[in-house]
Amino acid sequence: MTSIEERLLDPVTMEVFSNRLLSITEDMGNLLIRASFSTNIKERRDCSVGLFHADGRLIAQAAHIPLHLGSLMGGVEAVLRRWPVERMREGDAFMCNDPYLAGGTHMPDVTIVTPIFHNGSVRFFAANIAHHSDFGGSVPGSIAGSSPTVFQEGLRLPVIRLVRAGELDEDLLYLVAHNTREPEERMLDLEVQVATNRRGVELMTALIDREGIETVERSVEDILTYTRRRLRNRIAALADGEYTGEAWLDDDGQGGDPVPVRVTARVAGDRLTLDFSGSGPQARGALNMVESALNATVCYAIKALLDPELMPNSGIFEAVEIDAPAGTIVNPRFPGAVGARSITCNKASRAIFAAFSGLLPPERVMAAGHDSVPAIVFSGTWRDRPGTYVYLETIGGGAGARRDADGMNAVHVHMTNTTNLPVEALEHEYPLRVDEYALVEDSGGAGRRRGGLGIARQIRALADDVIFSIRSDGHILGAPGVLGGLDGGTAALIRNHGTPSAEYLSSKVSHVAMKRDESMRIETGGGGGFGPPSERAAADLARDIRGGYVSREAAARDYGAEKVGEALRLDCREASSLGMGVGSFERGSK
């Protein structure tokens, strides 16, 4: 228990008020998703919303994408640095994206911040962020793993007042939109982002009018105090000490040797420090994560490891200290490129999870997942109209095994959780065809509990001059298992799979020109296993082999011939007891 007994002022009102805030962020989030135009926001929900106090503290975030918390907080701080609240006017709205100037994490994530006034002064902010599928720069989609600086990564927006006292600056909007590859979609989506905050302002103002500003302010303080206290209680329950974890990237975006992300977690009483000293040098490619990306990663990992229901707000940061030496991959110097930072964020999560495996009871320990955010981008000319399409998708993979369960197959892990684009929607929209969408057999790390399987997605060009880019990781190093579990399978990119001209490409190629009927196949990594393979239950292994999750050869290699024999015998018995081959109908129900 914490020694600091900070009493909540009014627990009942706080709880009532939390529900109000959640309603408001849900409302804004719904509007943003449903009204936006681009597939990336509306179908894949790559966006988030938040409410802030006038002093910049986050008070509520709708839980869509954990990584967005960093840019939202960084964006509001940047707005406050650039525009003192005294100079803001009702109806203003600010726009920004830049990682070095405005707290962003990469250029396609554009933040809109709108002040909320009460009696003539700014009391709160509504903010939202959306990932635009292209924001200019050297490649469609704006992100190439090998970009050397932010100048290749699209249009940089410092804090800009896009709406002035209710009036949208259309010239500015045009300027921004026409520096991207799909200007009409950009304009529509940015306008939806502005409208989303307007809705937040409306709802928040109604709440203040109803409850009174004092009650609202008091409840906000209670919420932040409560979150801080709750997290400190979780930290205090851990044994004091120091634990280090690490994770390795295949390269820094421009090739070369694997790069570590290292973190030391120090627990002293109810204080937690995460020190990233020992992490690799600033990447030459686009894998750098700036401060706001690191903050978001820490917030995510702490919630996942210690308290999944903890409310995401600034109270979390009041209980945790973060150190990251400048000039490293987790705190780069301008103008280091950052586009593919989500891969590094997931590796940083892996490192934090690894450090905590020394701190947590076994039932809460998880092996590494694929811990990447493999992103593929296809672009080309529309089938039936002029202009360029950009199809971007990030692909899930295997999650790590836990003491009580195999790792989940084919999911996003850690900082992202975006849905796929349905094959039927993809084929309807773009001149592309999906050949296969499947689990990668044998990709789950063997263990008492098996790691989850990765995904294979193979896409064929139906026209010439399709441009393909990818940023991915884990093509060299698989997800480590824990407590004797084996590593998950590595990821791979294969051009023209299954043909005589098949070739493996590297994890961060860009601008690959595809001709009609050529295909690209990405296979994502599997999760690591938990516990020694020898301890896997024969029934579980039997199911693995029967379903083809694990091939017989791989099973013999990883689990041993004896275990496989046991599993197969079990399977035979089960099959005969089921009356295999009889074709009986409705067994036992009549």
Next chain:
Amino acid sequence: MYRIGFDVGGTFTDFAVLDERSGAVRHFKLPSTPGDLSRGIAEGLAHLIRSLELDPGLIRFVGHGTTTATNMVIERRGSRTGLLTTRGFRDVLEIGRQTRPHLYDYGIVNPPPLVDRENRIEVAERVAADGSVVEAPSDAELEAAAMRLREAGAAAVAICFLHSYRMPDHEAAARRAVEKVMPEAFVSVSSEVLPEFREFERLSTTVLNAYVGPRMAAYLDRLLGRIRDLGIQIEPYTVHSNGGLMSMRSVRAFPVRTCLSGPAAGVVGAAEVARDAGFPDIITFDVGGTSTDVSLVHQSRPRFTGDRLVADYPVKTPMLDIHVIGAGGGSIARIDDAGALKVGPESAGAEPGPVAYGRGGSEPTITDANLVLGRLDPGALLAGRMQVDARAARKAIRRRIAEPLGLSVEAAAEGIIRIAIANMARAIRTVSTERGHDLGRFSLFAYGGAGPLHAAELARDCAMPRVVVPVEPGTMCARGILLSDLVFDFVRSAVAEADDETWQAALAALNDMMAEGSRLLEQDGVGEADRRWRRMVEARYKGQNHEVRIDLDVLEVPSLPEFIRAFEARHREEYGYDVPGRAVEIVNCRLQAIGRVPTVADAGQESGVCIEAIARGERPVWFRSEGDFLPTPVFDRADLPPGARVEGPAVIEEMSATTLLHPGQSARVDRVGNIIIELGSSGS
């Protein structure tokens, strides 16, 4: 002539019997029989026939709501199912949308696929997005695949190929192959179950339909047999998740459509009762022991959704959009380690139940808080059938909530209820304001055991002007069944830019569906005069991926320009803006074919003589506005004739529910016995 509706729940089966001559409705509540639900149903029906001295031959209608299919999925008791699908895509069922169910909690995992991987068989066939054939399947391969499933012991087969919503021939060929090789198997074909694009949701729905198919058929056989044994000659209807009725034949083919059967009937009943009472716009508010269901009814039409999970599996058949939260009478109040007061979602359920029930419950619940505040009768519940110990409730709240927070017991109990109300209010905003509706235009329609108790405070909190409490709020679902129509849903997906040609194609598709609907209604004996149609087109701006639904029946002339205008208006309504001049894409054409069943004659209870209601007694009830207990009159609902008026504070009790009126609120009883509480427009 009699009509019988019943709703089979986990604990109780509720019956409503309508005597068509007198218009009188009788309600019964009997224990369910979980092992074989049809047995409890038969016993209940036999009981009704005996006690009401009915001639079974005079029973003209039997309709029921059932969770048989849903429970089968929850308990994984469905049949062994195989899948035939396009080569390269058997794992779509397992990949789903490639998301994990909880962002932060890795203890929460995706549910296992209902078809084992080795029983998902791929066949070489492919249709392109425009419906053209890339590769045709061979009968030999289809039959070989079916052979494998037969050997694996599959009792049901799901068939789902890519783009079959556009070109169903390949699936039809697969069906023929399966029927040839496995004549006894239950077959579920995606282009029949849900011819709608987006493969995972269609596949999931088709698989669920197969998974529950054989056992649902067995259940229906048993039910029919038992009903016949009682001398009832007609076939029972089942409530569809969309609130309409389905014939036995339809349920056999599409059992997945019954997944939300019971709650849907409640909403339909609520919509009908409210319409009849003159309130077309309502939020239904159904509070039970562990959960609260809310839904929005606009212009007497419940809202539909295609995005629901049944036991964590996506099901995309049209369902009433019912939002469920974990807040009910049994929800537990607890102070957590950081000093916050939380109410639910943990529930004391029926066992051990609230502290006051004296069955071993030690943690205070919402019901305990209501007893402490005098809102529920501190002596006994269920019309005296159940003794409660209000002192034990008081002690638990004092020790566990009031003392740690430094509050009085009443303030603590009141805090518990305020938090529960805040949770409920959020659910209400989720279905209304978050979708662009103004709550100031909606009435709160409260039912379920604990709905009427919290309704007046909730309505005030949500700035809703009015509360409606129907007669017998505890048996709304059974009653709703008597008010449901026969409904068939049809859908055709054809993603195409709206121009003269595609508009004509859409109209043709709607006409096709009407022809099919007519055929089905004909089969179910619905005469032409009783047929109604609801034609809808779902469309979006080109480049969007969310559709809005346009009701064609509100168009003066169903022409393309009219349709585009209606689309833009709808888009403004839903999202707050439109984009004039941008191309519009038609995505789905939907048709509801409705067969009107004779409506229940107005209960028309004789109009009351005495308008001044007489209280049965008085007890102290605590109100926050007063910060104290007020002597509060207690009425027996049976004593309130049509036209009666009651001024708050007041408590109105009946067997299955208690209605609370706060100071300053007033209620009247309308001509059919509904309690109408007017809050005015003042909000708080």
